Amino acid sequence: MAHKSYARCIDLPTEQVFHNIRNAKRFAIDIGGSLAKVAYSSLVKKKSTMVFDEPDSSSIYNVSETDQEIVRLHFVKFETKYIETCLDFIKANLIQSRDSMLDKVIKVTGGGAYKYTELINRKLGVQVDKEDEMECLIKGCNFLLKNIADEAFCYLRHGNPEYKFQGVDSDIFPYLLVNIGSGVSLCKVESESKFERIGGTSTGGGTFWGLGSLLTSAKEFDDLLELAEKGDHKSVDMLVKDIYGGDYNAVGLGGDVIASSFGKAARCTKDTAQNSPTFKKEDVVRSLLLCISNDIGQIAYLQAKIHNVKKIYFGGFFIRGHPFTMHTITFAINFWSKGEIQALYLRHEGYLGAIGAFLKGMEEEDSERYSWGENLAGSSGLASPKHMTVSLMQELTNNFSMLEINRLERALQPCPLLLDVISYFPDTVDLTQDKDARDYWLKCFAEGANKTRLLAIKSQPHEVDATERADKFLQKYLERLKSLEINPCAYGSLTVRSLLDTSAHFLEESLFTDIFSQQKQIENEQALRLLPQRLKYLDELPLSERHFEMALGILAGNVFDWGAKEVCSILETQQMSLQDAQAKLQKRPWLFDDFDAWLARITQPHPYRCAVIFCDNSGMDIILGIFPFARHLLSVGTNVILCANSQPSLNDVVYGELLWVVKKAGDVCPILQEAIRDGRLKVMESGQGSPCLDLRLIDEHLVVAIKEQEADLIVIEGMGRAVHTNFDATFACDALKVAVIKNRWLANRFGGEMFSVMFKYEKGRKVSSSPSPARSSSPVHR
């Protein structure tokens, strides 16, 4: 690698790369032949809000921002030639004196672990623990597959989308991990602790590099890949049709199948008359790449067959996310398995070893107790946009990349009410696939970003650097949206949910938290004042009308959404009452109208045991819409769990706020108060921080409560939770999906108008006793 440094003399921007390293608690290094990865954990500052009651205050509650620390894992990947720079930086910033580090241990893995032990020891003066490479890779792989959404994907060079992400899998074993480094190792992984190297081959990435360099003048691996992409192997390889004149039907080989790699390069196979070589070096390299990829694919397929494993993940420096290599491996697996097995790749495959080594050092703290989530604001995306040449990609990607993973405060688990967790996919529209929708939403989010910036500044009036941070947020978020336009697959499936999460992560990174806090408080106070009157109005209606009015109340409340820009412009300029909102609603029959079926069910004599309600907006929505509905359920004997986001997002009501709002509502309504007292009305955290709802990952305490109370009704409210996500979700119990579509574009897409109403009542499906159907090859929705 050394001779290339003059061409690219950019040094590692250490400050930027080793973000937060001063707080680092623990290290691990994975040193490969060409790339090194450093892993460390740190405590990262973030802002959060605290909601509390202040006696004798006129306000409903008080909110204050506090500093909080979260645990974050950092993984940085850079060229191995910078390893000294890296160690010097670590030393300068972290290790004050050799003595303080003497008792510390650093985990090192990878092919370079042996070579660099001396250097690390000398530079840092710490004990170096060498960890087995394969073991680290597998540990890292298990961790990513279990925790990071859309970690795994299939690659289809000519597909739409090009990447097919696999969601989150709770059931990851058994699988085959094929690590293609210099050579190739195949491991069968059966559980967290059980794995076995079942085979390998010496023809791997090093063979491609070594042979490729001998056959051409190219020196670097990436140069060879670039050549391969341009070449045509047909002039070098002997194809079936070169021998048969066409297909070899008797054994089912098509004419274009390679019969003998490099077969045409042998002199004596040529007619002496035309002995001059008819191929270019590009052709030779392509032939070499195909030959090695096909070979690895065949060996992996045969091993999968011998060991009866259906999932094969490929990683290692040979792959490194390069579309063309993934294409050749995918092709090979398809060819050998006749489409039976799909080759799978990992978004963060380069970090497996470093993650594994790091986790090994952490074992006593038990990483499995926690849930972990990718910090979208601090991680690099897949640098492989469609139709982009390798050299352009190199320019785009810096000489380093990063992955940040946050330890979540609460452990998350799949919602037990889902009919089938394996086939559940939260998002309704896959924006990587649907270009119209992608264009619309990317534009929509970009246009709304400045409003977020202004609100962010306003949310921290006493912080002098708020504007500066907000500007930075805007710049970075817009940059990200731009990059997603070029490569929508860079961070897994692109969805409205992922775009909202991205915005939230960037806000958090710029030390903002609940930017709608003040707005929410004003609205909650306003609505709470109107609650007694609203309850009285409903109570006076005859029962038959009351149900309809309650439904209308939820719908009208749902109009008060600061996440919908068309509603914002109304709310910013005029006062709007619940009645005003109600007047805007589509008249029945609604766009999705199951009200009659719902009415038939709710007026039956046997009430639901327990309803789980996923709430949406603060103010009118929760207080005048949801509370009366919950109150009715309580009054007929149904227990109610109100679920609110754990983290702030737009004007959605947050758990901390909802606790107080419910309490204050109890002060004006005896039914609510009694239910709170008796534990029949519970307020719980959903574990989420998004206007959307991913039911694969909800707070484990909520999961326990749902099971204990044997919940038999799930109510999902709002556009984010019931339209952008969960629209197609099926449940084992009855489900009510209620939302007002406050986006003209989306409404039109559904064939409706602005303020179209979705009132879906779905009967619970019996949980089938047969095993859940195998996940379809493409879990990505239409």
Add this chain to the structure above:
Amino acid sequence: MDFHSVGSDSKSLEDDKGSISNSGSSNNICNGHRNGSPDSFFDLTGQLKMPLFGMDIGGTLTKLVYYEPTNFDEFDLKERETLQTIHKYLIGNTAYGKTGIRDVHLEMGNQTICGRNGKIHFIRFPTAQMSAFIDLARGKNFSGLASGICATGGGAYMFEEIFKKTVNLTLHKYDELECLLKGIHYIDRHNPSECYYFSNPRDTGCSEKLPFDFHNPYPYLVVNIGSGVSILSVRSKTDYSRVSGTSLGGGTFLGLCCLLTNCETFEEAIELASKGDSTNIDKLVKDIYGGDYDKFGLKGETVACSFGQMMSQDKRKSAKREDLARATLVTLTNNIGSIARMCAKTEKIERVVFVGNFLRVNEISMKLLAYAMDYWSNGSLKALFLQHEGYFGAMGCLLEYLQLNSGLI
């Protein structure tokens, strides 16, 4: 000579264990009944025409098996003349021009086929020289003797039209897999030391070739290494299939060697390889781990990365041709061995027969394969080899031809 009269004379074929004849009731090679192509090699008098040969046209080499009857006197005069010209040409030179070769050491004498005694000759030439062969066929008036030639291999399809057009000869195509297996069985029965193995496969220094009794062959795996590789699983005379294959075969070895060392021929490539040392080119487990990789049971001497040392520019500059040729040979051989091993496992078969011209003058690969089969399977797999390496397809093709005709008698 009348074939009607020799049809029942199976005396010399009694040692045949019945693996060739399809009839099952008779061991006579000419008594097999086939409902094959009605097209015949007979003239109107029903007499089998000479010359008798089968041809296997592969991607790189064309293999020709020629049956030379001992007594020419039985032919009529005109026929004899033509036959003798061809015969003289076919067996007269051990080298046909520059590239055609008759493998004299493989010649099988005293073979009784269809009641006639004779010799079987084994000849090969590059498929790229097919035009020269066609010229021969035209010049020596093949079509005057027979309406067609029987052939197998991809070239039987590839060259069908050209034979018809330029020399008015029909290429009678026979199934490649069937020819290969029939050839193996015939030659194994008729050549005493045909099948062999290497004793002490793990100690290449003192391992030696020993004959193997292949009379009860089933089930076995055939790994046919020509330009590419085909792997067949054979469970009985009629139950066999192609289970896998790889494009990394003999053609890959020769192609890469030509590019890397500038050599011209297979012989030269093998010669270079025999003088080379692949450990100067490959990265071994010990080059990476300093010794054995015990955790996974990998010995320090195991190749971790083929051509791994060539990632370094300095090492590339000092790489010797001989070492490069050896590394290429070792890489290809090990890869074939590893795929063969996995196929043996999926097929639950323990005997692996390696054939094909890649093994010609190539004891390095044979010993490597014997080692690999034994070592990686803990002794449960056995690598077997056959003396007539690449000629089984052509031999089987000749047998098919005879059977086809005898069925019509």
